[in-house]
Amino acid sequence: MKEELFVSGRNTPNIDPFLHIWHWQIPLYLFLGGLAAGILFFASYYVITGKEKQMQYTVKWAPIIAPFALVIGLGALFLDLKHQLYFWRLYTTVRFTSPMSWGAWTLMLITPMSFIWVASYMKEMFPKWDWKFEILNKFEAWIISVRVPFAWIMMALSIILGVYTGILLSAFNARPLWNTSILGPLFLTSGLSTGLATTIWMSKNKQERIVLSRIDLILILVELFLIIHLFMGFLASSAVQTEAAALFLGGQFTVTFWVFVVILGLAFPATLEILELRGYHVPVWVPAFLILFGGLVFRFVMVEAGQITRFLY
């Protein structure tokens, strides 16, 4: 038996008895950041590969969501800050060892780029669109002329953004649940998958949807594979990580994680997508909605559960 008591009655708000410094803002942001990363990744990928014509909705229409997702995400991040008036301090320095600094700078670049991306397609999407000012027309013409290199930069940034949403957590070795390098690729894959689900939902082209559904299926399989490896890693690790895994294997997050994330958010939509590819009619929004919902729950569960796990001494 081992018991630990705070004699001096420590009861710091949001720290005792369990750490709860990060509330809904962080998981919401992680979800929206991953979603935007996914949408922008595939939009730029199909521009680079020259398939703009076949993948119209992926390249032109779905990216409309990205700037909104990023701005709402940034808003959530701002709400999370407790010393808000000093937020600009993020941009007076570059800290290579801090994932949050990487993320702040990546967002600083990719958010305006997502706006520019959408703006450069406005005339194609809405033929009557007029920029009113000559300088904007010139800027648009220039962006269209450098679209491929622009897409390369945006694709690289979207990968950094997607990976960063996971590395933000995995850099904290004080929280054993987060402290695994699988979290980077896992959050990236999940982000790409949620971005793809949004694109599939928005696409009105059946052929495009079939291509995207096939990619999404692969992503879901990779995600399931990474989740299995996450737990294999935990169970083969030290006591703090086996205890972290126990939260999901019989502990308080078991049902939320396995039912809402793994079954309803991954396995079930994957089955629906297979059925659709086989020719059965499945409403487009059902698997897409489930993937998005699963992705959101996944991030809430990881942030909540991670803060409960700690070193034992």
Place this chain on the structure above:
Amino acid sequence: MRYAMAIDTAKCVGCGDCVVACQTENNVPHGYCRDWIVENVSGSYPNVQVELRSERCNHCDNAPCVRCCPTGASHIVEGGIVLVTHDECIGCGACIESCPYDARYPHPEGYVDKCTFCKHRVDKGQNPACVDVCPTHCLHFGDLDDPNSDVSKALKNRSWKVLAPEAGTKPQLYFLT
């Protein structure tokens, strides 16, 4: 120079004087604390052991809070003391998440706050408030590089441990056992 603290767990009676001294000295807001006392009970009756530890920021050599800070507000000054510059801190909470000892807290004014080893006193050659006030003299502070400092002498002839060494933070609070 390397400031460190040794805490004699055999002498500590858990009176809480160090906690109150710190709150008074540093004007810690009501309901918060920069140091605290842990009573660790292990074993089962009648073979029960009690360990009392006065804990605070470990002023780690490999401080994860400094590594994770996106603005550089958390930094290490001469002597290894980990400090937070209030008007550089954005209150993001990364350092709080990164601390295996949960030694930091969000100050009601927004920035993150923690033990400073009473740097304002140490600079004047004094001890931190908690050390000076301890009625059983179980806290020893000083420079590890100076063999005649209080902390060096305390560590010389006793066995000691640090908390969660496996976290890799190289903590500088030594608990004499």
